[in-house]
Amino acid sequence: MANEICIEFDDVVAGYKDFMILNKLSFRARRGAITLLLGPNGAGKSTALKTLFGLLRPRQGRILLDGEDIAGCDQKTLLGKGVAFVPQGRNLFGQLSVFENLELGGITIGTRQTHARIPEVLALFPRVKERLHSAASSLSGGEQKQLEIGRALLLRPKVILVDEPSIGLSPIVVQDVFRLLRGLAAQGTTVLMVEQNVKSALKISDEAIALESGRLVLQCPAAELLADPHIERLFLGGAAVPAATDAVVV
Numbered sequence: 001m002a003n004e005i006c007i008e009f010d011d012v013v014a015g016y017k018d019f020m021i022l023n024k025l026s027f028r029a030r031r032g033a034i035t036l037l038l039g040p041n042g043a044g045k046s047t048a049l050k051t052l053f054g055l056l057r058p059r060q061g062r063i064l065l066d067g068e069d070i071a072g073c074d075q076k077t078l079l080g081k082g083v084a085f086v087p088q089g090r091n092l093f094g095q096l097s098v099f100e101n102l103e104l105g106g107i108t109i110g111t112r113q114t115h116a117r118i119p120e121v122l123a124l125f126p127r128v129k130e131r132l133h134s135a136a137s138s139l140s141g142g143e144q145k146q147l148e149i150g151r152a153l154l155l156r157p158k159v160i161l162v163d164e165p166s167i168g169l170s171p172i173v174v175q176d177v178f179r180l181l182r183g184l185a186a187q188g189t190t191v192l193m194v195e196q197n198v199k200s201a202l203k204i205s206d207e208a209i210a211l212e213s214g215r216l217v218l219q220c221p222a223a224e225l226l227a228d229p230h231i232e233r234l235f236l237g238g239a240a241v242p243a244a245t246d247a248v249v250v
């Protein structure tokens with residue numbers, strides 16, 4: 001199971017209006033692993049997640065989920081297939097309570113099932129649980145991010161897409177969020193993450209994928225990239241590729 005491919009991008013071209021951001025992007029992500037998307041600003045990392053979640057329709061190429069082409073499916077269909085997305089920034093209904101936000105996360109599975117699953121999600125987040133009837137906006141930034149992830153987990157997704165979860169969080173809280181993602185992966189959830197906090201994210205990731213101008217420039221084990229003394233160069237917009245020994249350089 002550890003080496004099964006869960007997600008595959010195969011020559012995906014996608015963008016906004018006539019401006020293509022992903023230029024024949026191909027990569028694979030293993031089931032139960034954390035795959036980290038890296039690269040300079042504007043490389044297309046968030047666009048890759050959005051395209052996978054059906055927010056952009058690919059102009060070309062295939063996106064396979066467990067071997068099935070899901071390119072162009074809408075979000076409801078994707079949620080039904082077990083794909084959840086935690087976008088960048090704040091995505092809660094601030095005036096609604098924690099509980100009400102969780103209820104909205106279960107809209108596709110019905111009230112009964114949602115209510116049955118809320119306790120299992122809250123068990124992961126004791127601090128959020130204590131604030132169940134408070135307005136979501138009154139939670140700390142870290143608690144809000146945990147609630148967003150919890151809302152996504154209500155659907156018991158097999159794939160979770162997480163875009164820059166550490167933004168605005170203190171280093172300790174970031175570690176909590178990362179530990180949670182690590183725990184989900186250990187239970188078999190496939191995690192695809194974009195994160196600017198590169199070194200911390202590599203420490204909890206299994207695989208690193210670097211994009212540049214919407215193309216794959218490097219795929220290698222996260223630990224190898226972390227050990228590379230030239231790692232910084234990848235994130236300063238240059239085309240430099242570190243000399244990780246097992247790296248697949250495209």
Ligand SMILES: Nc1ncnc2c1ncn2[C@@H]1O[C@H](COP(=O)(O)OP(=O)(O)OP(=O)(O)O)[C@@H](O)[C@H]1O
Pocket residue numbers: 016021039040041042043044045046047048194
């Ligand atoms: N809604 C949009 N309409 C038009 N262009 C967009 C839109 N969203 C993103 N872009 C452009 O697409 C390019 C890739 O953006 P994307 O957010 O995927 O990059 P990224 O690799 O995630 O970068 P960052 O690290 O800065 O978040 C950028 O040039 C961006 O300006």
